[in-house]
Amino acid sequence: MLSAQQEALNRGLVLPRYYGEDRLVLLPRDPYCIFAYWEITPATRERLRERWGEEAWNQAFPQLRVVKQNPAERVEESFEVTIQAEAENWYLTNLQPDCYYHLELGWRHPAAGFQPVLRSNTVRTPRDGISDLIDEEWQLPDWKSRKLYRRISLFHLSSPELFRRPKSKF
Amino acid sequence: MAQGFLALILHSHLPYVRHPEHEYSLEEKWLFEGLTECYIPLLQTMEAMRRDKIDFRLTFSLSPTLLSMLEDPFLQERYSRYLSRLQELARLEEERTAGDPEFHPLARMYRERFDSVARYYHERCGRRLLNAYRSFMEDGYIEIITCASTHGYLPLLEPQLESVYAQLANAVQYHMELFGRRPRGIWLPECAYSYGIDELLSELGVHYFITATHGVLYAAPRPKYGVYSPILAPSGVAVFGRDPETSKQVWSSREGYPGDYDYREFYRDIGYDLPMEYIGPYLHPPGLRSDTGIKYYRISGTSLEHKKPYQPERAREKAAIHAGNFMFNREQQIKYLRELMGRPPIIVSPYDAELFGHWWFEGPQWLDFLCRKIACDQDCFKMITPAEYLDLGYPLQVSQPNASSWGDKGYHEFWLNGSNDWLYRHLHRAAEEMIALATENPDAEGLLEKALAQAARELLLAQSSDWAFIMTSGTMDEYARGRAYSHLARFFNLSRQIRDGSIDEKWLKQLQETDNLFANLDYRLYQSMESTVPRSVEMAAR
Numbered sequence: 275m276l277s278a279q280q281e282a283l284n285r286g287l288v289l290p291r292y293y294g295e296d297r298l299v300l301l302p303r304d305p306y307c308i309f310a311y312w313e314i315t316p317a318t319r320e321r322l323r324e325r326w327g328e329e330a331w332n333q334a335f336p337q338l339r340v341v342k343q344n345p346a347e348r349v350e351e352s353f354e355v356t357i358q359a360e361a362e363n364w365y366l367t368n369l370q371p372d373c374y375y376h377l378e379l380g381w382r383h384p385a386a387g388f389q390p391v392l393r394s395n396t397v398r399t400p401r402d403g404i405s406d407l408i409d410e411e412w413q414l415p416d417w418k419s420r421k422l423y424r425r426i427s428l429f430h431l432s433s434p435e436l437f438r439r440p441k442s443k444f
Numbered sequence: 445m446a447q448g449f450l451a452l453i454l455h456s457h458l459p460y461v462r463h464p465e466h467e468y469s470l471e472e473k474w475l476f477e478g479l480t481e482c483y484i485p486l487l488q489t490m491e492a493m494r495r496d497k498i499d500f501r502l503t504f505s506l507s508p509t510l511l512s513m514l515e516d517p518f519l520q521e522r523y524s525r526y527l528s529r530l531q532e533l534a535r536l537e538e539e540r541t542a543g544d545p546e547f548h549p550l551a552r553m554y555r556e557r558f559d560s561v562a563r564y565y566h567e568r569c570g571r572r573l574l575n576a577y578r579s580f581m582e583d584g585y586i587e588i589i590t591c592a593s594t595h596g597y598l599p600l601l602e603p604q605l606e607s608v609y610a611q612l613a614n615a616v617q618y619h620m621e622l623f624g625r626r627p628r629g630i631w632l633p634e635c636a637y638s639y640g641i642d643e644l645l646s647e648l649g650v651h652y653f654i655t656a657t658h659g660v661l662y663a664a665p666r667p668k669y670g671v672y673s674p675i676l677a678p679s680g681v682a683v684f685g686r687d688p689e690t691s692k693q694v695w696s697s698r699e700g701y702p703g704d705y706d707y708r709e710f711y712r713d714i715g716y717d718l719p720m721e722y723i724g725p726y727l728h729p730p731g732l733r734s735d736t737g738i739k740y741y742r743i744s745g746t747s748l749e750h751k752k753p754y755q756p757e758r759a760r761e762k763a764a765i766h767a768g769n770f771m772f773n774r775e776q777q778i779k780y781l782r783e784l785m786g787r788p789p790i791i792v793s794p795y796d797a798e799l800f801g802h803w804w805f806e807g808p809q810w811l812d813f814l815c816r817k818i819a820c821d822q823d824c825f826k827m828i829t830p831a832e833y834l835d836l837g838y839p840l841q842v843s844q845p846n847a848s849s850w851g852d853k854g855y856h857e858f859w860l861n862g863s864n865d866w867l868y869r870h871l872h873r874a875a876e877e878m879i880a881l882a883t884e885n886p887d888a889e890g891l892l893e894k895a896l897a898q899a900a901r902e903l904l905l906a907q908s909s910d911w912a913f914i915m916t917s918g919t920m921d922e923y924a925r926g927r928a929y930s931h932l933a934r935f936f937n938l939s940r941q942i943r944d945g946s947i948d949e950k951w952l953k954q955l956q957e958t959d960n961l962f963a964n965l966d967y968r969l970y971q972s973m974e975s976t977v978p979r980s981v982e983m984a985a986r
Contacts, residue, residue, distance in 0.1 A: 283954055287933035293873050299603055301868065302638070302847065304855035311869050363865060395603055398639055400847035400855055405664035412668040412841040418784045422670050425780070426661060429689040 298379045298392040305371030305402035310338065310394060311363035312379055318391065322381065330384055335359065337388055339378040340366055343396065347374075354388055371402040448778035449790040449828040450818070451684070452811075453654065455631050456483065456797035457507035457595055459910035459927075460961055462519055468729030471923065475513055476526045476728075479573075480737060482801040483514075484561045485808040487576045490585065491568075493815055500585060500815035501827035504577065504797070505631035507591040508618045509908070511574065512961040515622070520571040526728070527565065530737065531558045533726040537714070537738060540722075546753040550740050553756060578623060587829035589629035590619040593962070597859045597909035599638030599847060600868060604875035609644050610900065610969040611907065616648050618962060628831040629653060633909050635686070635794075636849035636856065642677040652682035652830050654794055655845055658854055660685025662846035669841070672781050672789035674833070676840040683845045684830050689777060690793035693770060701766040702804035705745045706758045710803055712741040712751050739805075763806040767813035775824040790833050791825075794850075864915040870932050871907060875970075877939050878903050882970035885942075894956070895947045896967040899938040901959050906931035931959070 298312040323331040336359060342351040350373075357364055369375065375397055378390035404423065414422065458478060461471035493500050513519050534555035541547040569576050580586040592598060592611040601608050612630070619627045629652045630645060637655050645653060652674065660671045660683055667675050671685035694700050701707075715727055715736040724731045741751035742759065774791060781789040800807030818827055851858040860868070881896060888896050906928050914924035934955060941947045 283951070283958060284930050284933055285937075285951075287937050289870055289929055289933050289936070293869075299869070299872060301600055301603070301856075301860060303857050303860050304853060307857075309860055309865060311865070313869070398847070401658075401662040401664065404662060405666045407665040409665040409668075409841065409843075412665070414668055414784070419668075422672070422781070422784050423661075425777075426657065426670050426688060429692050 296392055298377060298394040300375070300377055300394040300397050302397040302399050303365070305400045306369050307365055307367045308369060308375055308377075308397055308399065309363065309365050310377050310379075312392065313362070314379070314391065322389075322391070326383060333384040334381040336361075337380060337382050338364060338366070339380065339388060339390060340369070341376050341378065342370070343374040343376065345374060347396075354382070356382075369399060371399050374398050446788060446824070446826040447782040448788045448825045449833060450774055450778075450825055451501075451503060451790055451792045451828050451830055451833065453503040453505065453631070453792065453794040453830075454486070454797040454800065455505045455507075455591070455794055456510055457505070457591060457633075458510050458513065459908045460509040460512060460594065460905060460959075462513065462516060462958075462960070464518055464958070470728075470734070470920075472519065472522060473526075473728050473734075475510075475519065476523050477735070477737060477802060478798055479523055479565070480527065480530065480558070480561055481805075482798050482808075483573060484564055485801045486797065486811070487573065487580075488560070488564055489808045489812045490580055491564075491576075493812065494580070494583065494585060496816075498816050498819045500819060501587075501829050501832070502585070502815075503587045503589060503629070503829045505589045505591050505629075506577065507595055507631075507633075508593045508615050509595060509961065511618070511622060514573050516960075524566070524571065527558065527562050529726060531555070531562060533723075533736060534558050534738065536726075547740055550754055550756070551738075554738050574622060581623065587629070587831050588619075588623060588627065589631055589830075590615045590627040591631045592633050593618070594904045594908045595633040595910060596904070596907035597633055597636055597856070597912060598641055599636050599849075599856055600860055600912075601871065601875065601907060602638055602640065603872050604879060605640065605644070606879045606970050606973055607875035607903070607907070608641065609647075609973070611904065612641075612644055612650075613648055613969050614904070614962060614965055616650065617964070617966070621964065626650075628834075631794075634849045634851050634859070634913075635659065636851070636859075636909075637683075637845060638847045639844075642681045642683070642845070643679040645681045646677075646679040650681065651834060652684060654684045654686065654792065654830070656848045656850040656854060657686045657688050657691075659683065659845050659848040662848070663843040664846075665841075665843050667841055667843050669785050669787075669789070672785060672791070673787075673838065674790070674830070674840055675843040675845065677845055678842060682830075682834055682840060684790070684792045686850065687791045687793055689773070690770075690791060693773065694793075694795060694799070701770075701810065702799070702807070703743065704762050704766070705743045706755070706762045707743055708739055708754050708759060708805040709741040709743045709748075709751050710739065710805070711748060712739055714738045714740070759806050760809060763810040764813045767810050767817055770810075770814055771817050771822060775822060778825045787838060790828065790830075792830070858916050859909060859912040861916060863918070863921070864912040867912060867915075867928055871903075874903050874906065874932055874935050874939075877936070878967075878970045879972050881939060881942060882967050883972040886968065886971065888967070891947055891949060891952075892942065893967070895938055895942050895952055897965050898952060898955050898959070899935055899942070900965055900967045900970060901962060902931045902935040902938065902955070904962070904965075905959055906935065934959075 301309045337354040337356050339354045377394040379392040380390040383389050463469035537551040541551045581588050593614045596611045598608050630650050635656045674682040674684045713735040742754045744752040911924040911928040915921045
């Protein structure tokens, strides 16, 4: 609990829920999941509604387009996920490790299909395994390499166990 | 000639918890317990080894928020008072247990312990533990590395790279202010690494950082020596990976040393066991059941109610056995790896410093036995610090480390989930605003400069990874939410005042007194990377 004096310092300051700016931000969570949050201003929605007309706008629904790129920024794959109209963030799962992703937030127009409105930053998902890339100048004989890596995996703690490090003073 | 090396790294961190507005603060007690049970006992252990001319090596990462609290006169005074009360309670306990063959010696042990901690704190250090750390550093026994300024979880701050840079650059600057030298290494908060962070470290002249095992193990190309040699990130910064074997021996809840039945039980404390009319005045705050640090039972392998009394001699013997076991296992491990690798391996074993003494009461004793045994009883391997290892000049393989953390599931989920994800839109928006303010006001002076620096402090404090961590773990999450919320709200109010040219001087002064860390913080660290020349090492040295 914050004290009265702390509260006085905050003088009833309130953190805004919205900042009045269109934005779509992407964060990597793990090799298979990214997190997106966004804000779309009423003005932007209104502009779309005017451009598309009332009928099309009423039939349109929001979607996230997930775009997978290679490191040279060439699009390798993309697909759309339909999101709830009132959602302000989303966890996208079942993605691939060690890939570059960005998102587009938009609406599916009844006739014209997906219409992107916002584009996010690009993130790279972490690897989830030992790399197949070998530097020939840095290579142990195969049998030694296998023994070395086996030693590491032998003792690698399972994740829940690893995290039971006591920090519950919090 | 040693066949290999062991680097023990103790990460010491607490979030900035300073509450002059409360007579008693539960959160400040985290610091006081850390001091009494971990930081001072570890320093005392090292004093004894230095006195006995034991050639040990340890690496301490001291987070800038912890150092700020250790250096804060108000908290020093509060700790001093806290400690006197504890000494008083221990004396009372000695009287209360008089004649009891099992509990009286334990009460005396605690009384002697607290007296010795108090003497060390006041007489040896003059309340400034920093002096003690510095003297071990100057004598070459320990390497001190830094951490991000407020332990920000860097991969989740990356949308505004400037704010990651500021977390790092201010930490380097603050470390130099306190220790008079540039930290060669850094502990990334929660070992959380993401692509690009190493490039900022390279600009700041930091030579290495430490990752979770898979930060190095999953690097590309595949590291020839696994985690038993650092790799070199393409930016030129060395990366040490955590050894899983030594983690398991100490951390594992099933097999780890701290769970031994002879060791002291953490969860039986006289703060809960004794009648309120007796113990009440010594609780913190008075009358509210909480730990005092006086615990009379051993783990015993039974339910909490049926614990057996603690026997310090038995525990001490166990600590010696466990130290011997740890050393023996390292000898075997190092011989095996030396043979496979054809060069000396380095075993990197990082732990939270708070494990030693607080959770694992015998931890400092174990460390004492371990360092002495390594120095005197074997010549297979040596203790080393990461910087010393780099200075040996072994060629390092260039490889891109893997984004990772040492948290649950190995990546970022503990700090990014349904309980705390609301935070990031505000942290990012605030960082953007800070960057804009710093870029628009490159030469602020006087009141404006003060307001900008305070805005930067509020942003840094809001970014502490501890808040998101606590929200996930679900205890005291009201406090964590309140802290994050307050610092952000203060930030945005400051930014509004700066933009309106209406800085409320009185309010600003109150903020400066409350959130008072990093007196020399340079808000210009937030200047946009696009609008400034590439930042150089000198920038952090300014």
